[in-house]
Amino acid sequence: xxxxxxxxxxxxxxxGGNLRVYFLIKELLKRGHQLTLIHANKEDALFSERxxxxxxxxxxxxxxxxxxxxxxxxxxxxxxxxAQRLLKKMDYDVVFGISLINSLVAVGxxxxxxxxxxxxxxxxxxxxxHPKGLVNxxxxxxxxxxxxxxxRKADRIAVITKSLRDLIDQxxxxxxxxxxxxxxxxxxxxxINPIAFKKEFALKDAPVIxxxxxxxxxxxxxxxxxxxxxVLREIPEAQFLVVGKGTYQPVVEKIVQQNNTMKNFIFTGWxxxxxMPETLAATSLSVVPIPDCPAMRPLLTFxxxxxxxxxxxxxxxxxxxVREMVDESMAFFTEVxxxxxxxxxxxxxxxxDPAELKARALKARKIIEAxxxxxxxxxxxxxxxxxx
Numbered sequence: 408x409x410x411x412x413x414x415x416x417x418x419x420x421x422x423g424g425n426l427r428v429y430f431l432i433k434e435l436l437k438r439g440h441q442l443t444l445i446h447a448n449k450e451d452a453l454f455s456e457r458x459x460x461x462x463x464x465x466x467x468x469x470x471x472x473x474x475x476x477x478x479x480x481x482x483x484x485x486x487x488x489x490a491q492r493l494l495k496k497m498d499y500d501v502v503f504g505i506s507l508i509n510s511l512v513a514v515g516x517x518x519x520x521x522x523x524x525x526x527x528x529x530x531x532x533x534x535x536x537h538p539k540g541l542v543n544x545x546x547x548x549x550x551x552x553x554x555x556x557x558x559r560k561a562d563r564i565a566v567i568t569k570s571l572r573d574l575i576d577q578x579x580x581x582x583x584x585x586x587x588x589x590x591x592x593x594x595x596x597x598x599i600n601p602i603a604f605k606k607e608f609a610l611k612d613a614p615v616i617x618x619x620x621x622x623x624x625x626x627x628x629x630x631x632x633x634x635x636x637x638v639l640r641e642i643p644e645a646q647f648l649v650v651g652k653g654t655y656q657p658v659v660e661k662i663v664q665q666n667n668t669m670k671n672f673i674f675t676g677w678x679x680x681x682x683m684p685e686t687l688a689a690t691s692l693s694v695v696p697i698p699d700c701p702a703m704r705p706l707l708t709f710x711x712x713x714x715x716x717x718x719x720x721x722x723x724x725x726x727x728x729v730r731e732m733v734d735e736s737m738a739f740f741t742e743v744x745x746x747x748x749x750x751x752x753x754x755x756x757x758x759x760d761p762a763e764l765k766a767r768a769l770k771a772r773k774i775i776e777a778x779x780x781x782x783x784x785x786x787x788x789x790x791x792x793x794x795x
Contacts, residue, residue: 409441410791411499413509415470415486417451418458422680423620423709427526427588428505430784431791432459438788443497445490445512447482466490480546483508491515501562503791507554514560522563522791525571526588528554531702535625565790570705570727586786587732589778590712594684597718597772601689604682608673610689613644614757617690617719619683620710622653625703627696627724629655630743632662632672637750639668642757647672650686687717692756695723696743707732712778715771720764722756732778737771 414428421429435442436459444463446452452465466489470482490512494502501520504513510523530551537543558564558579565584566572572583604610616638622628628649638645649659649672656674663669678686687693693714697703705728714721715733723729725740739759741752756764 408501408792409443409499410435411443411445411494411497411502413445413490413494413502413504413512415447415508417446417448417454419451419454420680426591426780427783427787430780431503431787432461434781434784434788435791436461443499445493447486464493466493487511487515501791507550507557510557510561511553514557520563521561522565523557523561524565524567524586524787524790525554525558526567527571527702527706528574530554531700532625535698535700535702536623563790563793565787567707568705568728568731570731574701574705584790586783586790587778588707588709588712589780589783590709590716590775592716592772592776592779594681595687595713595716596684597768599684599688599717601685604685604689608648608675608689610646610648610673611644613646614642614691615646615648615689616692616694616753616757617648617650617686618694618696618710619650619686619713620708621651622649622656622659624655625698625700626653626655627698627703627743628659629662630696630698630746630749631694632659632666632668633746634743634750634753635663635668635671636666637747638753639671641750641754645671645757648675648686648690649673650675650678650683652676683713684717687714687719690714690719692753693717693719693721694753695721695729696749697724697726698744699724699726699742704728711738712775715775718768718772720756720759720768721771722753732774733771737767737774 418425418429442461444455446465447468447470449465452463455463466486468482468485494516501522502513503522504510505524506526507529513521513523530547533550534547558575564582565586567588569585618628663672695711697708704726707728711723721738722741723738724743739752739756742748
């Protein structure tokens with residue numbers, strides 16, 4: 408089968424934004440399919456040709472996942488227009504795109520088969536981050552309309568949770584497959600030695616409350632900052648390890664400065680993705696503070712799945728998408744928007760008997776082993792090939 412994959416940013420650095428497609432490509436090539444990739448810029452296209460040994464094209468525009476929303480709003484339509492124009496000249500049997508921008512390209516060539524996969528809805532992310540103003544409202548509604556358009560147009564649709572499917576018109580459900588996100592259980596596993604990492608970042612012999620990932624309003628790190636004083640009243644030596652960065656980091660830092668907990672916070676900035684396993688190994692409790700809002704309610708997040716794979720105790724907001732993967736025997740549930748409750752639940756988790764913590768972590772690890780990226784890649788490949 409001739410398959411075209413639309414992937415705006417490439418694979419020179421692996422992270423949550425491209426791992427799924429990376430393993431999908433590996434699986435499709437293993438099955439003997441002929442692949443062509445379309446990226447935004449030439450550097451990514453050349454890298455993919457070397458990495459995968461298949462043709463890769465570019466549309467001559469630079470897009471990264473870390474750019475501001477304002478820049479993306481300008482660049483995304485250019486990418487879609489140029490990629491669609493390129494696609495019309497190509498020979499393929501099916502085209503695949505993940506999430507809105509890539510999906511818009513995938514459904515733009517009428518008469519040929521398209522498969523799309525949604526891991527989230529961009530419209531709800533935008534609405535949470537930009538809730539005010541008439542212009543922001545119209546951008547939200549336009550993005551929402553485009554998502555619905557791609558779902559109506561695609562021949563096959565996949566989503567990562569039932570909760571995400573439930574946001575889609577029921578008449579589309581017969582064409583929808585549910586294929587969760589996963590984790591690289593070979594890279595993330597229990598038993599990694601964190602001594603060198605702890606020494607590098609001056610982590611003391613004390614509980615480490617860890618967070619890794621982007622720092623945007625919808626990531627919820629602000630709620631951990633608000634809960635920190637209560638945690639430190641009960642466990643004064645506790646440390647908060649924040650690995651990542653984002654546009655909302657100044658807001659979070661202002662909160663910890665105002666509540667006088669900055670001395671207990673360590674902000675490392677972005678570290679290479681290859682260092683995430685040792686980051687988790689250095690963590691006593693991994694915090695997944697995603698807020699209860701339409702953007703995050705139906706989702707699984709990589710910080711949850713990778714912590715499960717690493718065998719690290721987890722505390723997570725009690726949301727429907729999360730509940731599709733874990734229960735109370737694997738993770739501590741909380742309400743992150745309530746600082747009092749959140750802080751008390753963190754303290755409770757840190758003071759739990761070590762044997763119980765180990766049992767929870769081992770059960771979570773056992774569950775995530777069934778969702779290794781290689782297995783998810785097989786399921787995605789079946790989906791693209793037309794299997795339910």
